[in-house]
Each structure stands twice: as C-alpha cells, then as structure tokens.
Amino acid sequence: MSSVAERIAAAGAGNAIELRGVSRLFGALAALNDITLTVRPGERRAVLGSNGAGKTTLLNCVTGDFPPTKGTVRFFGEDVTTLPPHERTRRGLRRTYQISLLFQRLSVRDNVYLACRGASRGRFSLIRTRSSDAIMQSVADLIVLVHLEQVADRLVGELAHGQQRQLEIALALAGAPRFILFDEPAAGLSPNERGDLVAILTALPPHIGYIIIEHDMDVALRVVESVTMMHNGRIFKEGAPREIEADPEVQQLYLGGGHG
C-alpha cells in the first residue's frame, strides 16, 4: 500500500458516509447521542427504530438540513459537516422526505426538470431549455422510471398521494447520485405501490448506495444488505437483515413493540 492510499483510507475515503461522534441537541433533548456510523459506497442500509429514535434527525445531519451540534460528517472522504445542503447535493448526495416536499404549483415535468437542473450547470440560465437538449431526455427517462408519464404535465398539487411519493423518488434520482437517503418512502402507499417501490429500489444501479428509513419491514428488509437499529438517539445494534430479525432484544424493543 502506498502512503497516498493509506492517507486516503485514513481520511475515510473508503466510505460513502462516515459519521464520527455525531450528536444533535434540540434544547435539552438529545435527538442524536454520539453516533458513529460508516456506510460503504454502493452499500444499502436500513435504519430502523421506533418513533423518536432519531432516524430522521440522522438523515438531516447527513444532508445538512439540521447540522449536527457535535461531531463530523464525511461524504466520500470529504468533511461536509458545515457545508450547506445544496453543496452536498452537488457532490452527489440525495434525499427523499417523509412528508412529500414537492413544488405543488409546477407540473411533474417541471419538478423533475428542476431536480436535473439543480444537479447540473446553468441553474441561473435566462435561456430556455430546448426539447432537444440532453437534460430533457433525462427528465423523460426519470418520469418513465417512476411510472408518471401519464400525468407528466399535470400540476403536482393535483396528484394522488402515491404519485407524489413516486415523484419524491424521481427527484432524488436526478443528476448523478452517488448516495441516497430515503425517509419512509413507503409511507401511505398501497400494497401494489409498495411492490413498485421495491422494484424501483432494487433496480437502482449497483454503485448507488442508500440508507432507507422504513417502518414497513417487508419493504425495508427486502431492499438492504445491512441494518442499523436505533433507540433513543443511539445505535444499539448493527447486522445483516436475517440477524436483526432473529435478535430477541430487537424483537422485544421494536418488532414486538406494535410497529411490525
């Protein structure tokens, strides 16, 4: 191993996401307490835990929506702890939201277009985009990927809940994502739509890793290779889906807790 490789490894470049000693306080409440977590590039990880365990706060610390009170966040080796959210996005980090955060008064196509534009140059361009432009092809592809081509020119505010959830995912896939954070993507979906969701997630290119927060174990454990269990702002168990499912402590705390 050369010294350069060692330095890179020491900097944590080997990991897509690396949290060291991350805490987040809301007043006196510690939503996150000294979290240390690493996720490899291309790895797919579920973060499970009861309500209030700190799962969404964890995502917010990674994206910069709420920066951590203490600790460091690294994204592909780079310290991004103090970077604003849009800078992290430009580095290939994406997220979806538990409650859809969409552009209600714009069309589906405009929503996807903005996500593609945000990840590319020309964000301030005063020149209209032509339909022959390459970006319009990516927009069309993404719309097809999440099965929204029938409603592409409808205003988002007029869409059904399930369609809005699908659009959430399309926005996160725009540009060249390297890592995606999914915050309860199955919330409020019908069993059929859940099947679609699993198909979309498993069909993602293998180099794109993700963290998924999900209450529906049928969805979560089918689309990941590793699981992190959280409780009261701390990580208390990590392992493969099979181990986690079989763990008696987990069953008592989470699966048996009325959430399964």
Place this chain on the structure above:
Amino acid sequence: MALSDTGTARRPIGLEGDAFSRWLSQHSPTLLLGLLLVLLPAAATDFVLDQIVGWTLVLGMIALSLMFLAGYGGMVSLVQMTVAGLAGYSITVLGASSLPSISLFWPWWVAAPLAILIAVAFGTLAGALSARTEGIYTIMITLALASAFFYLTLQNWSIFNGFNGFTSVPAPIFLGVNWKSPVPLYYLILFCAGLSYVAVLYVSRAPFGIALQGARDNPRRMEAIGFNVMAHRIAAYAFAAVIAAVGGILLVWLNNQISPGTAGIQATIDLLVIAVVGGLGHPIGAFIGAFIYVILRTFALDALVAVGLDGRRFQTIIGLGFLVIVLFSPDGVIGIWRRWLARAASSRRGIGR
C-alpha cells in the same frame, strides 16, 4: 389562451411547439393588443397617448417588477417603487433639470445607464437584506426601506432638493428625434414596456424562472436538489430592479418632474394595489392593474363631481374597487378572466356532448 396558460406555467419546458401557426393562435390576443398599441398614435390624442396609455405602460412596468418577485418568487417586495424613484432621481441629478446647482448635465447615454446601475445596485442590496425573510417580514423590511428613502428625499436638499424635488426634467434628444414630443415618447415607452413584458414571460419558462417558482413553492427542497435559494432570490431582485429602474426613468421623462411623492408611501401602496388588482398570476396583470388605476385616477374625480359628490373622494373609489376585486377574486382581474375562460370551455364541452 395567452392569459390562461402561463402564470403557474404548465406548458412543458422545451416543447417549442411544432408549428408557427400554433404559436400564432396561442399568442393572438397578445399580438392583437400589441398591434393596436403600435397603431394607436394614428387615432388617439396626445393626452390619451401619454397621460392614459403611456402612464399605464410605465406604471405597468414598475408593477411588473413587483409581479415578477411576488408571483414567481413569492416575495412581496414593497421596495420596487423606491428602485424606480431612485433611478428617476439619479437621471435627474446626473442629467439635466431646472436646477444647475445640483444637476450635473451629463449626456443621457452616460446618465441613463448609470442611473439604472445605481438603482439596480440598490434593488439588489434590498433583496439581499430581505431574501432571508418570508411573508410578512419581507413586506416589513421592504416597507422600512421605502419609508427611509421617502424621508431621505423629503429632508435632503443637497442632492434630492427636499420637498420641492425637480421640475423641467427633459427627455433627451438622440437619433435626431426629440423624445420629449408625445409620439416618440409614447413609442419609447411602448418599446420598453413590450420588451420587459416579453422578457418576463420568456424568463418565467427559462431555468432561472422555473427555479424561482420552485423556491416559491418549496425553498427547502430547492436546497436539497442543489440550488442556492438565497443567491437565486437576490438575482431575482436584481432582474426585477432593472425593469423598475427603466420604468422609473421613463416616469420622469413622462412627467418632466420628480419629487418625494413619486416614490412615497402612498405611491408604494398604490403599486401594490395595482399588482394585486391586476393579478399576480401572469405578467399582463401588472398592466391591467395599472390601466384600471390610471382610469380611476384620471376620471374618478370628474365622475364624482358629475354625480354631485366631493371630487376629493377618488381615493375612496380606488379603495372600494380594490376591496371588491380582492373579495371576489383573490387572484385579481386575471383570476376572473381565467375562471371565465374555464367556464366558457366547460360549457362548450357540454354543448358538444
């Protein structure tokens, strides 16, 4: 159709429309109105030309800058009249007026660009101050800036000539044309207003404009998909300030004078009324609102006197008109027009069945 299809911008991006004829039919009302305005000098008196239509177009431009920020950006900026006023004062101080002790008498081609630059710098700075705030706080900050400018012009005599302001501010003579005379001035105003209108419409479907609407609908998500929302909002203030600044210069050339009242609190509120009454959903709303305002300002007094009421109550008429329109249609005249179109379309479908 021109009114019904743009404001919230449903038209697919990048679909240029396969045929010229479709473009023509889509824009036929706009083109018809444009043609009418171009031919107007052949039929109208100088009074109608400058004091009705010219004034409408200038006020419409300044209201358009507010419409751009409020309609597409969700930022109700009360500082747009001030930006126009600053441009007007700047052209007066840098250019010509009846006060050689203050005015520098620089040629118009130095004074006008400089005046626009000064006003845009101010408008951008105002944007930088208020873009971090939302809703009522944006209104408060911009109103504070507008008031501060008003009292500055009122109390400063060395630059703004205080209460008196400036009179005899001439429009320039260039290209061998005296732009002070009614018809050339009208065409100059029409050209600038038309250009701003088309520019705002065009930009609303360009990446910058769509992103501004995205920041209006959901600033947090805009950050999450890679946009710097603050920078975008400040840039929008700069864009709007250019339009307001040009409007401000034209306003001075049209009226030959400028005084604190030009950009006073009353004028600031009038501009908000114009934009809201016309409707924030489409750029044409600014001009519709300005037209209603100018008609009321010009004729309400005579109409009141004619029916035996005190002519000074014309502000009451404007206020009542504002109340009625906003009560019945929160999205202004544009909203009434759109609902009427929708009803007409649905009844046509009903007959077709």
